[in-house]
Amino acid sequence: MNTDFREKLQEKGLKVTPQRVAIFEAILKLNNHPTAEDIIAFIKTNHPNISVGTVYKVLDTFVENNLLKKVKTEKDSMRYDPHVANHHHLYCYETERIDDYEDEKLNELISNHFKTHKIKNFKIQDIKLQITGKFNNQ
């Protein structure tokens, strides 16, 4: 998977740097749509000299190249998702947890609905559900 990631960088004409690898690995390991801050804290142990600006710049580069997605939240800090295929999110209203949610049947249902119920003066590109609620422990 590491090699996989390196290949993706190269496909996009991006250099494979230790910082980029470390940041991507951090996101995979952190695993709950981390903030830039989470990532910085995580990397600090192995890469104490990594610069905050670099993290933000690398994250932007990844988003531009579709290696990451930004996740909308109510709060002020952006979160990142290594899962770039189309999917929805479950937001917990008590904790900061955000889970991915995939549901092909639901997608079809919605897409069929809009085939027969066009929104006037609007061309749909993408539909995402924000499902707010509460996780049963664990």
Place this chain on the structure above:
Amino acid sequence: MNTDFREKLQEKGLKVTPQRVAIFEAILKLNNHPTAEDIIAFIKTNHPNISVGTVYKVLDTFVENNLLKKVKTEKDSMRYDPHVANHHHLYCYETERIDDYEDEKLNELISNHFKTHKIKNFKIQDIKLQITGKFNNQ
């Protein structure tokens, strides 16, 4: 409608102040889910002495008392919606425009879907669609 708003404030035990009235009127007039900045700019003409901190505090008070909703965006500034009943949003990917979208049939469709397709370990409280796309001019 002005009297209406004053009554709402009083019902909640909130004082009716010129600032609160001005801020609420601004949001109604601005009419595209304004940011705090939009509101401040708008009010400046009639209330040159209104304080930035006041605007933020009043907005928070309104949100707490369900006179406004916050709207999630990809950007860093929060936007506000005087339409507090449950509804979805249309986001333009080219401009900052956000429109409300109501669709009772769609809500039923989705709600029925989740009756038969429970999400494991998650209790749904609310579902909102972020429909991204492009408005045809106008």
Place this chain on the structure above:
DNA sequence: TTATGCAAAGATAATCATTCTTATTTAGGA
């Protein structure tokens, strides 16, 4: 081998939205 070019990273200052602090003012009931 050495020079050149350029993307990437480091350091840190700057920005921008938002929040906080403290003093002052005001709305609305007694």
Place this chain on the structure above:
DNA sequence: TCCTAAATAAGAATGATTATCTTTGCATAA
């Protein structure tokens, strides 16, 4: 009218993010 809690003003502080400017690393050409 007076009183008091609630609300506002002013502006400093915070925190996330962006910008700037310099340096580094590495590939390619001379």
